[in-house]
Amino acid sequence: MSLLRAEALSCTYPNGTRAVVDLDLELNEGDLVGLIGPDGAGKTTAFRMLMGLKTPTAGRIERTVEPEFTAYVPQAFALSPDLTVAENMLLQARLYDLNAPGPRITELLTSLELDAFRDRLAGALSGGMKQKLALCVGLLPNPRLLLLDEPTTGVDPVSRREFWELLHQVHDEGVAILFSTPYMDEAEYAHHMLLMHGGRILDQGTLDSFREKLPGRVVKVITPQRRQVQEAMQAFHPLDLFGEGEIIRARFAEQPLEALLDGLSALPGVEKAVLSEATLEDFFLHALVEAEEPVHG
Amino acid sequence: MWNRIRALVWKEFLQLRRDRLTLFMMLFIPLLQITIYGFLNNDVKHLPTIVLDESRSQESRDFVQAMTATQYFDVLGEVATEAQIRQTLDQGKSQVAIWFPPDYARKLRGGSTAQALVIVDASNATVANQAMAVAFGVGQTRGTALMFDRMGYGQATRPQHAIDLRIRPWYNPNLRTPNFILPGLVAIIVSMTCVMVASSSIVKEKERGTLDQVMVTPVRPLELFLGKVIPVIGMAYAQMTVLLLLSWGVFHVPIAGSIPLLYGSAFFFIVAMLGIGVRISTVAQSQAQASQMSFMMFLPMVFLSDYIFPLNGMPIPFRIIGELVPVTHFIRILRAIVLRGVGLEVIWIHLLKLAVFIVLIWSIAVKGMRRASS
Numbered sequence: 001m002s003l004l005r006a007e008a009l010s011c012t013y014p015n016g017t018r019a020v021v022d023l024d025l026e027l028n029e030g031d032l033v034g035l036i037g038p039d040g041a042g043k044t045t046a047f048r049m050l051m052g053l054k055t056p057t058a059g060r061i062e063r064t065v066e067p068e069f070t071a072y073v074p075q076a077f078a079l080s081p082d083l084t085v086a087e088n089m090l091l092q093a094r095l096y097d098l099n100a101p102g103p104r105i106t107e108l109l110t111s112l113e114l115d116a117f118r119d120r121l122a123g124a125l126s127g128g129m130k131q132k133l134a135l136c137v138g139l140l141p142n143p144r145l146l147l148l149d150e151p152t153t154g155v156d157p158v159s160r161r162e163f164w165e166l167l168h169q170v171h172d173e174g175v176a177i178l179f180s181t182p183y184m185d186e187a188e189y190a191h192h193m194l195l196m197h198g199g200r201i202l203d204q205g206t207l208d209s210f211r212e213k214l215p216g217r218v219v220k221v222i223t224p225q226r227r228q229v230q231e232a233m234q235a236f237h238p239l240d241l242f243g244e245g246e247i248i249r250a251r252f253a254e255q256p257l258e259a260l261l262d263g264l265s266a267l268p269g270v271e272k273a274v275l276s277e278a279t280l281e282d283f284f285l286h287a288l289v290e291a292e293e294p295v296h297g
Numbered sequence: 298m299w300n301r302i303r304a305l306v307w308k309e310f311l312q313l314r315r316d317r318l319t320l321f322m323m324l325f326i327p328l329l330q331i332t333i334y335g336f337l338n339n340d341v342k343h344l345p346t347i348v349l350d351e352s353r354s355q356e357s358r359d360f361v362q363a364m365t366a367t368q369y370f371d372v373l374g375e376v377a378t379e380a381q382i383r384q385t386l387d388q389g390k391s392q393v394a395i396w397f398p399p400d401y402a403r404k405l406r407g408g409s410t411a412q413a414l415v416i417v418d419a420s421n422a423t424v425a426n427q428a429m430a431v432a433f434g435v436g437q438t439r440g441t442a443l444m445f446d447r448m449g450y451g452q453a454t455r456p457q458h459a460i461d462l463r464i465r466p467w468y469n470p471n472l473r474t475p476n477f478i479l480p481g482l483v484a485i486i487v488s489m490t491c492v493m494v495a496s497s498s499i500v501k502e503k504e505r506g507t508l509d510q511v512m513v514t515p516v517r518p519l520e521l522f523l524g525k526v527i528p529v530i531g532m533a534y535a536q537m538t539v540l541l542l543l544s545w546g547v548f549h550v551p552i553a554g555s556i557p558l559l560y561g562s563a564f565f566f567i568v569a570m571l572g573i574g575v576r577i578s579t580v581a582q583s584q585a586q587a588s589q590m591s592f593m594m595f596l597p598m599v600f601l602s603d604y605i606f607p608l609n610g611m612p613i614p615f616r617i618i619g620e621l622v623p624v625t626h627f628i629r630i631l632r633a634i635v636l637r638g639v640g641l642e643v644i645w646i647h648l649l650k651l652a653v654f655i656v657l658i659w660s661i662a663v664k665g666m667r668r669a670s671s
Contacts, residue, residue, distance in 0.1 A: 067515040078510035095514040
């Protein structure tokens with residue numbers, strides 16, 4: 001059953017900036033959908049429009065789920081910093097008319113290890129703890145639809161894992177989740193992904209469908225001299241090439257694999273060149289290059 | 298070192314140039330201040346005056362003429378009874394009444410001392426003091442002149458003083474400063490609370506982004522709005538109660554009129570001031586801007602509201618602004634109920650003006666809220 005549907009949703013700011021262009025999106029019961037894109041892609045504007053906080057300049061939104069069963073965790077911490085953790089939870093419970101919310105509050109705070117801080121002012125929490133509290137507040141009314149705008153930004157890796165464990169548990173209970181993230185590793189938690197850049201959806205599908213669509217082969221090169229090696233690799237005409245730390249990932253058009261790997265391994269400074277499974281990041285870069293008219297958002 | 302200082306100065310100017318509202322306030326507030334301060338005038342002229350002339354004589358008319366010649370008194374007309382004097386003063390239609398008894402002229406002609414009475418509305422002590430001093434001066438001058446006339450014509454070897462002018466300050470007979478200052482101060486303080494608390498509490502939420510979190514809950518816009526303004530109304534009433542209790546208990550300012558009427562009238566005023574606060578919140582982007590704008594509002598509220606400086610002494614444009622300011626009307630309501638002890642029959646006109654202001658300011662505020670939310 002469809003809970004939320006957006007058709008040709010657009011937002012153009014008065015200065016002419018097109019933050020979101022023709023966004024089509026449908027969220028059904030039990031969905032776990034990720035809106036993936038870098039900073040400035042238009043994700044937050046899209047969320048704000050979906051939640052009715054911003055009026056679209058064009059398009060249509062149809063939300064069949066009642067406000068009582070919808071929760072939204074914005075990107076920026078939006079709880080009252082001068083209320084304690086427990087008071088923020090209690091306020092949310094009262095705004096949603098929840099009866100006897102005490103046990104549920106304790107359950108949620110405990111699951112994200114916030115129970116010990118229930119009397120601390122929300123403004124005095126660390127960035128990660130604030131995000132956890134925002135999630136607890138969002139989950140308190142037992143929503144059927146949960147929208148999370150970059151929920152793990154600023155959260156440490158351990159807390160991030162706890163965060164996602166809780167989200168998976170919530171999802172298993174039947175809650176539809178739409179989340180946004182700039183992190184490609186996190187994006188892979190989504191069952192369905194929308195890749196967004198410059199306000200437009202570049203492509204959408206599952207990780208497997210993206211891998212199938214990605215032409216060529218991806219090679220991972222390990223080297224302590226990344227810059228020099230990256231330059232030398234240009235001679236092999238990569239379709240995409242990017243590196244981080246000691247790793248370079250490059251995509252090449254279909255060609256004899258053995259010769260390619262031998263050639264790359266022979267480059268000065270290269271420790272190892274191996275065939276790699278395409279990641280979401282590889283496909284995102286490919287989709288970006290394919291996009292005809294990138295729009296800044 | 299100078300390069301770094303130059304860089305910091307450059308940064309400050311860049312920021313200032315981009316903060317247009319602060320720049321506007323920096324230029325506009327001093328202009329407003331100097332203009333208002335420049336025109337502030339304690340020399341009150343043209344006080345609305347009525348005459349109860351039971352003497353119906355040339356002598357009484359001469360006295361009235363001498364009073365109006367000072368330009369401090371504008372005679373609006375005559376009344377026929379003492380009750381009408383009370384009525385016009387209660388209603389605030391006149392601030393001064395001159396009363397000549399039937400034997401005024403006869404006593405003057407007969408060489409004895411004639412009495413006349415000047416009644417002054419002393420709920421505004423500044424106005425009353427001046428009116429009384431000028432009236433006293435006129436009585437003295439006129440009496441002395443008549444006495445010399447009598448001496449000159451040899452009617453009396455030991456002439457009596459011709460005019461015994463009695464001056465009666467009503468509503469604040471001892472001309473106590475607290476009676477005059479404190480009711481007005483209640484209006485000023487309550488207005489500051491309403492404007493500053495309402496505007497800053499909304500802007501604070503906007504600044505922190507916390508309004509979004511509430512707006513995505515099942516809370517309806519009206520519920521959100523009432524949730525914001527009810528605490529401010531409660532605070533304003535609590536503040537007003539404390540101030541009135543202190544005025545009465547510590548400074549012995551009596552409350553002559555109906556307390557329920559006072560509290561009912563205050564609701565109109567509080568709602569009007571909340572409208573200003575909400576309007577500011579839709580324009581201001583930060584709490585600092587909201588404070589600056591609130592401060593800009595307080596200047597005309599304090600100086601053009603009849604609180605300390607009488608509006609009668611101001612140039613006409615300032616008097617018009619003063620009449621448009623809700624504080625002016627609430628101060629008049631407060632003084633009318635607290636000092637004069639009058640009721641709805643007198644204050645209804647101020648309530649009506651406040652009601653018109655409420656409709657106007659809330660129309661603007663709601664339009665601003667709609668624009669801001671879209």
